[in-house]
Amino acid sequence: MRERVVVKWGGGLITEKAELKTANHSVIDRLAAELTEVVNNGIDVVLVHGAGSFGHLKAKQYRLAEGRTEEEIEGPMTQDEAVTAVRNDMIELNDHIMAALTAQEISAVRLPPHDWVHGTGLDFEAKFDLFNSAPSGIVMVTFGDVVSRDAPFDFGILSGDDLVARLVQELHDVKRLVFAMGGVDGVLRHAPKEGEAQELIERLNPDTNFTGEHATEMDVTGGIGLKVKRGFDAAKHECDVMLINGEVPGRFTSACLGHEVIGTRLTVP
Numbered sequence: 001m002r003e004r005v006v007v008k009w010g011g012g013l014i015t016e017k018a019e020l021k022t023a024n025h026s027v028i029d030r031l032a033a034e035l036t037e038v039v040n041n042g043i044d045v046v047l048v049h050g051a052g053s054f055g056h057l058k059a060k061q062y063r064l065a066e067g068r069t070e071e072e073i074e075g076p077m078t079q080d081e082a083v084t085a086v087r088n089d090m091i092e093l094n095d096h097i098m099a100a101l102t103a104q105e106i107s108a109v110r111l112p113p114h115d116w117v118h119g120t121g122l123d124f125e126a127k128f129d130l131f132n133s134a135p136s137g138i139v140m141v142t143f144g145d146v147v148s149r150d151a152p153f154d155f156g157i158l159s160g161d162d163l164v165a166r167l168v169q170e171l172h173d174v175k176r177l178v179f180a181m182g183g184v185d186g187v188l189r190h191a192p193k194e195g196e197a198q199e200l201i202e203r204l205n206p207d208t209n210f211t212g213e214h215a216t217e218m219d220v221t222g223g224i225g226l227k228v229k230r231g232f233d234a235a236k237h238e239c240d241v242m243l244i245n246g247e248v249p250g251r252f253t254s255a256c257l258g259h260e261v262i263g264t265r266l267t268v269p
């Protein structure tokens, strides 16, 4: 049977996080080239990508993660207009990803979560059959998005980290989950500080202590803490989980193929 891997390209890796709607084209193109190698090794890939500056900044301004609010929000748009705007921005980012895959002659299909998901967090309702019906060799692509929720919330933010954990649970035969991140080699013992050596945790179990960084001033989802949490949710399903630095050429491919690579491996007792 063909192997299946689920991968997440973090928003901080594929975009300039602080600059509104700025894609990191060189990184996206290289990751697409690395993905070709994975696909050519006979592995079926589900690719989930984050939002970075195509999602968090507007979502934060219009408080979309909290759902509908009666409180006054500063800005030219209503919350409903912001929902549409962020969905469109995510499609625009996804267009860049799809174009990079096409340039590598990878056959890919995109599934925007606002079309097939209801609810946020790990327990969202979704049409997972869409993924099971994919023919071998086709890369299925989805991403963090603004999705519908029950009233009174009406909408909310679904993180790609929640998506990958559920995909591992629902698709059953997923061999590996790889989180490719920007700027860090994996999970660090302490949040990185300018000029200080970083201590990489190579093997992380649920009891390992670390102090992760989370830029709450611009991030509407969970930072490294959510990745690790969702990674452990996936690891319970006999799936190998790795967090790696996607900025270093070759590491993404190596991790997807199950080769030894610098990064953090999650281990469950």
Ligand code: IPE
Pocket (backbone or CB within 6 Å): 009, 010, 011, 012, 049, 050, 051, 052, 053, 054, 055, 056, 059, 086, 090, 143, 144, 145, 146, 157, 158, 159, 160, 161, 220, 221, 222, 223
């Ligand atoms: C966030 O998705 C989605 C939006 C803000 C619309 P993620 O949580 O997967 O994004 P990153 O990886 O942190 O950018």
